[in-house]
Amino acid sequence: MSFLQILLQLAGGVGYTIMVTVACSLTGVVVGLGVAMLSRIGPPWLRGLLGAFTFIFRAVPVLVLLFIVFFGLPNAGLRVPPLVAMMLSLGVIAGAYLAEVFRGAFDSVDASEVLAAEAMGLSRFQILRLIEIPQMLRFAVPGMINEFTTVLKYSPFAYTVGIPDVMKEAMSLSATTLRGVEIYLAVGIIYFLIYKLLVTGVWALEKRTRIPGLTG
Amino acid sequence: MTLLSVQDLKLEYDGRIILDGVSFDLAQGELKVIMGPSGSGKSTLLRCLNRLATPTGGRVVFEGRDVLGPGVDERALRQRIGFVFQNFALYRHLTALQNVTLALRHLRRMPAAEADERALRQLARMDMQAHAHKYPAQLSGGQKQRVAIARALAMDPAVLFFDEPTSALDPLMSREVVNILHQLRDERVSMLCVTHDLYLARAAGGRVMFLDEGRIHAEGEVDELFGPNADPRVRAFFHQELRQAQTAQPIDAAQPMDQAQPAGPSGPAGLAER
Numbered sequence: 001m002s003f004l005q006i007l008l009q010l011a012g013g014v015g016y017t018i019m020v021t022v023a024c025s026l027t028g029v030v031v032g033l034g035v036a037m038l039s040r041i042g043p044p045w046l047r048g049l050l051g052a053f054t055f056i057f058r059a060v061p062v063l064v065l066l067f068i069v070f071f072g073l074p075n076a077g078l079r080v081p082p083l084v085a086m087m088l089s090l091g092v093i094a095g096a097y098l099a100e101v102f103r104g105a106f107d108s109v110d111a112s113e114v115l116a117a118e119a120m121g122l123s124r125f126q127i128l129r130l131i132e133i134p135q136m137l138r139f140a141v142p143g144m145i146n147e148f149t150t151v152l153k154y155s156p157f158a159y160t161v162g163i164p165d166v167m168k169e170a171m172s173l174s175a176t177t178l179r180g181v182e183i184y185l186a187v188g189i190i191y192f193l194i195y196k197l198l199v200t201g202v203w204a205l206e207k208r209t210r211i212p213g214l215t216g
Numbered sequence: 217m218t219l220l221s222v223q224d225l226k227l228e229y230d231g232r233i234i235l236d237g238v239s240f241d242l243a244q245g246e247l248k249v250i251m252g253p254s255g256s257g258k259s260t261l262l263r264c265l266n267r268l269a270t271p272t273g274g275r276v277v278f279e280g281r282d283v284l285g286p287g288v289d290e291r292a293l294r295q296r297i298g299f300v301f302q303n304f305a306l307y308r309h310l311t312a313l314q315n316v317t318l319a320l321r322h323l324r325r326m327p328a329a330e331a332d333e334r335a336l337r338q339l340a341r342m343d344m345q346a347h348a349h350k351y352p353a354q355l356s357g358g359q360k361q362r363v364a365i366a367r368a369l370a371m372d373p374a375v376l377f378f379d380e381p382t383s384a385l386d387p388l389m390s391r392e393v394v395n396i397l398h399q400l401r402d403e404r405v406s407m408l409c410v411t412h413d414l415y416l417a418r419a420a421g422g423r424v425m426f427l428d429e430g431r432i433h434a435e436g437e438v439d440e441l442f443g444p445n446a447d448p449r450v451r452a453f454f455h456q457e458l459r460q461a462q463t464a465q466p467i468d469a470a471q472p473m474d475q476a477q478p479a480g481p482s483g484p485a486g487l488a489e490r
């Protein structure tokens with residue numbers, strides 16, 4: 001079995017790895033946006049509650065939360081499919097980190113623009129939607145890329161709940177061929193390529209929506 | 217006809233008196249200038265009038281309605297008042313045109329084509345139509361302020377508020393804004409203009425109210441207000457502004473500009489640049 005054949009064999013798991021990474025990243029963005037938005041416009045008590053949420057979920061190890069969701073919830077009569085378990089653990093934890101990224105990016109929005117929007121007669125929600133979020137998302141790109149990369153690197157935990165991703169393929173392959181070194185070298189290369197694809201994709205999107213003089 | 221009537225307006229904050237019984241009227245089509253030292257409460261006064269700040273006493277009647285009472289639709293009130301700021305406060309992620317159409321699209325629910333047409337008319341009025349598709353970062357300070365004025369005018373407000381519209385501009389760019397104020401006054405747009413800029417106050421040609429420590433101490437035409445019989449407070453303010461003006465750079469040393477204009481109305485040109 002040549003190195004190329006190993007790579008091709010592992011490629012079968014690439015789709016799952018990408019699926020897990022994208023699903024968990026999107027979950028993170030939705031959760032992070034929700035938390036950051038509510039903390040920005042919500043009452044102080046809600047802000048405190050959401051602060052506690054981000055604090056706790058940034059502290060929990062991904063694997064621990066994944067096992068709680070996947071093996072624990074069925075005990076409470078709630079069967080969770082593997083991908084959903086990944087989203088509820090890795091995705092939600094990414095959301096806690098992204099909430100912090102978004103909070104910082106929100107703070108970079110010029111307060112005088114928000115005041116001007118208020119003076120114009122826009123509602124608080126309109127100001128958020130029309131002024132703050134479009135700017136904030138652009139400021140948050142580097143932090144988002146960082147977090148998406150972290151999600152990619154945690155995605156191999158998916159094999160523990162039976163998702164046949166790259167890691168899972170590698171483990172079965174090395175069990176049958178006993179060529180661990182080459183196989184995991186190939187795995188490393190594959191993750192690097194996915195990482196490269198992810199980063200290039202996000203920056204391409206950033207470039208297409210870039211506004212002169214707003215960032216960098 | 218009285219458009220805006222302010223009666224004994226008071227604002228206390230943390231036990232500190234910021235506004236201490238301000239009263240004045242603004243007639244339809246009138247321009248009134250408010251001058252006064254930093255921290256005298258000028259910005260706070262403007263903000264009370266559109267309920268961005270909440271006064272602790274007094275009455276404000278605008279277009280015949282009590283503005284401070286309960287049950288006032290704040291957002292509807294603000295849509296009747298165009299606000300222009302010292303630092304322009306243009307939305308940096310939007311083009312000049314999009315800055316002007318924003319309120320039309322989202323408050324008036326105007327279709328895009330109609331809003332664009334209307335916004336372009338306002339930009340043309342400010343001689344900015346050629347820059348409609350530029351972003352704020354691509355405009356000079358004077359151009360930004362002209363877009364901000366077009367944005368304020370787009371909603372057909374009953375009155376324009378200016379809060380130190382030339383304070384962030386060099387003398388040459390201030391002139392662009394002063395000329396526009398002059399033009400709007402000729403068009404009988406009602407305006408309330410807070411400024412430090414003696415040149416602006418004079419060139420605009422409205423009546424000037426002098427605010428200090430939360431009270432209006434004097435009111436009149438610029439020349440009588442700052443003339444030989446001036447109130448001592450006004451005199452002190454005037455001298456300080458003059459001193460600052462003398463240390464400011466002369467006009468011909470200003471950066472090259474694509475919108476250089478000949479000298480505006482006569483007056484102490486560039487006197488009060490900060």
Ligand SMILES: Nc1ncnc2c1ncn2[C@@H]1O[C@H](COP(=O)(O)OP(=O)(O)O)[C@@H](O)[C@H]1O
Nearest residue numbers: 229230234252253254255256257258259260261
């Ligand atoms: N948000 C605020 N909180 C506390 N004090 C304020 C606030 N805004 C203004 N002040 C105080 O109110 C006074 C008047 O301020 P301001 O209206 O900004 O003056 P001006 O515009 O004439 O320079 C100042 O003493 C300032 O310190």
Ligand SMILES: [Mg+2]
Nearest residue numbers: 258259260379
């Ligand atoms: Mg002020």
